[in-house]
Amino acid sequence: MAYVAVKGGTRAIEASLNLAQRERLRSGGHPGALVDQVMAEASLYAEDVALLAVRQAEGSPEEAVFLLRAFRSTVPRLHTTRVADPADLWVERRISAAFKDIPGGQLLGATHDYSHRLIDFGLAEETEESMKRTLKSINDRLLEEIRPGASPPTPGDGRYPKVVDYLRQLGLLPSPPDSAEVPGDVTKKSLEFPTKRSERLQILARGQTGAVTALGYASLRGYGALHPTVGELRVGLLPLTVPAPDGQGPEDDHWIGEIRVTEVETLVPVEIPRGEGRTELEFDLGYGLCYGRNETKAVAMSLLDQVLSSGLDQGPLSDEEFVLLHVDSVEATGFISHLKLPHYVTFQSKLESVRKTR
């Protein structure tokens, strides 16, 4: 089953495809999506180093992730940022599958979702000069869209209200309890079961894209929530700050830059027993967030988060050991690859056993 039937306004889609093309040309044809994937799976936001890893690995994601993880282990931790609130995201793309008209409106941004998936053979003839020309032409076309008197493309400072907050205001989604619990760090402490939600989210956020997507797909096909709805998917830049050494509070913080993230909040209808055989339908929330643009992974992550956090037995995906111990790129590819190492002695021993049974 392959979906390509995504519909929308023609002009918006055209602008979106132009933006996607512009992103490709601005990066000089670098494999941006692959770099994003490698940074997420390596848990290190460093675009330049990730690009080097991708080049060194000849485009192999597993090898590039391994290189970047190894580099990460040598980098000193000098500061810890303040907790970043994704509500502060400078939104580049934002859609909702739950409501057509969401406060602030939908913003398609740069995406390939609406393309026809036809190979552009023109790229074979592309030169640096032609890339510059095409980029200029796209920029000119986009500037024409911004006519004097037109409403600004983003409200205010690029921040949008969140769809789930709207649902919470209507009383349709319970608010999470405030928690002062410090999140665990799975990169410093081995995972112990049962896990905390913060640990599950970290493992899923650095999980191998293919593995997280496959398990998320399984959850849709009957091993989890039957048909959740993407309440909101956002791609944007998240500003990060560190406390000033002699600062009096957050207003004195130093801004150290921003990271591009994909954030997904999925709504899952669940039946809550109310006694005497009665049940009420409520929405549960699944959360996904990963470095860079990686929408499929973030959606799949939100599905797995909901299944693992629900506490319900919904088959293998409810088993956190099954999910969390098998989605890590370095661990999975490393263990599979070790089968290529010499096993001469163990194999001879098995061979001997086989011979004895004949």
Next chain:
Amino acid sequence: MSPEAATTFDLVHDQQEAFRGLLEAVSFPGRLVDLSEPASRVAPWVGDENPALALACGVLVDLDTTWTAEEGPLARFVSEWGGVQPGPIEEAAYAILPRFEDHHLAQVLGLVRGGTLADPHLGATVLVGLDDLDVGPVRTLRGPGIDDSIRARLPGGAWVAVRNTRVAEFPLGLDLFFFDRKGRVLALPRTTWMED
């Protein structure tokens, strides 16, 4: 720390070079690995202290690291560099001894953590400064990373028995690095078998 030194030491490349040197040393136990070049660029910051040891501390200690060292110029350097204060020896990931002293090292090796079966990587790393890795009784080392055996000169004797006891139950144990004044490092990981 002199401004001159701050401009010559490259926080990225010198640290990476030193880290790779430590990695080589621990990969080939008993081999002397030269860190003198990046260590010379740290020397102006640490007065009379062992520059190679100071360099290694700067590479390994950061905001999230636990470490311990006796009060002195090297401890102050590590605090300033890593931005974190020393803690109790029983909780330290790194124990730093600026000057080799046989019985003191034996005592430290008896106190530092050796990891748990679930988390053997929590075993401590002990960093020791000494004058010259060409001086001292000859020891024979065997184990992973060593082609049959290798001979290394390491002073003292009391610490050897304690160390061998602490590494007897692999994967539990502790790892040792020795740094001399010539800018060389020798590693003695827990996997190395050393004759007393």
